[in-house]
Structure formats: C-alpha cells, structure tokens
Amino acid sequence: MMLEEIPVLSSLSPGDREKVKELFIEKHFGKDEYIFFEGDPSSWLGVILEGRVKMIKHSETGKDVVLDLISPGEMLGEVAAFNGEPYPATAQAMEPTMVAIIQRDDYLRLLKQYPALALRVIEELGRRLREAQDMIKSMAL
Numbered sequence: 035m036m037l038e039e040i041p042v043l044s045s046l047s048p049g050d051r052e053k054v055k056e057l058f059i060e061k062h063f064g065k066d067e068y069i070f071f072e073g074d075p076s077s078w079l080g081v082i083l084e085g086r087v088k089m090i091k092h093s094e095t096g097k098d099v100v101l102d103l104i105s106p107g108e109m110l111g112e113v114a115a116f117n118g119e120p121y122p123a124t125a126q127a128m129e130p131t132m133v134a135i136i137q138r139d140d141y142l143r144l145l146k147q148y149p150a151l152a153l154r155v156i157e158e159l160g161r162r163l164r165e166a167q168d169m170i171k172s173m174a175l
Contacts, residue, residue: 037134040081041107042158045150054144054151058134069110069125069133076114076121078135082106085131090124102162103128109158115141116155 037043037055046054060083063069069080069087082104089102101123104110114121115138136144145152 037081037083039107040083040134042081042109042151042154045154046148050148054148057140057144058136061133061135063127063131063133065127065129067127067131069127069131070121072122072124073120076111076118076138078137079109079111079115079141080133080135081109083132083134086128087125087131087133088128090126091122092124102165109155112141112155113159116159 037058038051043051043054058081061080063085072090072092083106085106087104087110088100089104091099091101093099104125110125110133111121118138145155
C-alpha cells in the first residue's frame, strides 16, 4: 500500500495529499520487533503500509492479551498522539512491517488545517470504539 492510498487521507485533494505525504517518514520493522511499548511517550502516530501489528496489554501475571490486530491502511497510536498521553498498549510487528510515521505536532496541525481529514480520523476512532465496546460486551456475556 502506498501512502496516497490510505483511507483516512482520501478526503484530501491530490495536491493536498502530496503536501501531507512530505510529513511522513517510512520506517521498517522486522517480525516480532516492538514498535512502541505501553507507557512510552506518544510523540508520533503511524499508518500501516505493509504487514500487520498486534496491540498487546501486558498483565501483572506476565500474560499478554492481544487487544487488536492492525492491518495496512489502519492507524497506529493515534489516540495517544491525539491526547498526548503515553501509549496505552504495546505495538509489535507480526511480520515484516512498514509504517508511515508522522510526528504528533504535525498530525495535530493537519487536523486543524484540514477539517475533512479530522472528520475521517473521528470516524475511524468511532469505529474502533464501537469494536472495543462489542468486544467488551461479548467478553462480559
């Protein structure tokens, strides 16, 4: 997947997409490599271009709980980057993975500059919240 093909950027004009593209850097992670750890400062967010990432919560008993699987086109670390709090979970590459990374300050500036982009991000966050609520509900039942 190319950065231009990322669903959340689809609201931008081709010219704006080219400008926004310049703010991202591509970073590669090997299979099982950690991308960030729970509690790390949230200085950036990313979009998966290739590979898959699992979001893990470490329990006090030493067991890992997989919270989510993130695939190409999906955002990674956006909630923490959005509110400036530390990452709430650990991200680990499940296979060789390429992530397009944007710094938190640039991300926030883009959301202010492009309201349509901000709406797409809100839609994605809403989708993820609904999935999390559905998962909690199924675990409770």
